[in-house]
Amino acid sequence: MPRKIIKNNRISQIYGCDKKTAENRKYCGMHRQRFIRHCQYNLPSPEEHLLDRIRKDENGCWNYIGCTNSTGYGHIRKNGKVQKAHRVSFEYFIGPIPDGLFICHKCDNPACVNPDHLYAGTQKDNIRDMFARGRARSQRKQSEEGVKNDNR
Numbered sequence: 001m002p003r004k005i006i007k008n009n010r011i012s013q014i015y016g017c018d019k020k021t022a023e024n025r026k027y028c029g030m031h032r033q034r035f036i037r038h039c040q041y042n043l044p045s046p047e048e049h050l051l052d053r054i055r056k057d058e059n060g061c062w063n064y065i066g067c068t069n070s071t072g073y074g075h076i077r078k079n080g081k082v083q084k085a086h087r088v089s090f091e092y093f094i095g096p097i098p099d100g101l102f103i104c105h106k107c108d109n110p111a112c113v114n115p116d117h118l119y120a121g122t123q124k125d126n127i128r129d130m131f132a133r134g135r136a137r138s139q140r141k142q143s144e145e146g147v148k149n150d151n152r
């Protein structure tokens with residue numbers, strides 16, 4: 001059976017430990033040996049899991065450094081289902097997500113789980129925000145074409 005490849009940024013997943021890990025490991029050598037020696041594989045709650053995997057940056061973002069998808073959004077298993085980390089953060093710090101609403105980022109950082117950077121909005125709100133900030137693919141393409149035309 002092939003080994004499962006774990007995507008991480010080579011920083012230990014233990015809160016407060018900034019040691020580097022081996023390529024396909026979640027923990028630094030010291031914590032891995034401690035887990036093996038003492039058989040301490042107690043699983044934290046999804047909220048504890050979230051709080052243990054936050055790294056704050058200079059922009060005020062709380063970047064989730066756990067498992068992420070190809071677009072940069074973090075994933076956490078909660079109640080047997082995989083949920084996006086920013087949704088778990090919103091529910092933990094702010095409250096339940098109203099039916100039919102999305103959790104949107106004010107900071108345009110998909111890894112951010114800072115509750116101050118999250119808000120509940122409709123799909124229309126999210127699309128309007130995308131166009132206002134110039135994140136739409138059509139806007140990026142037009143701006144790139146404008147730069148090419150100016151260089152002629």
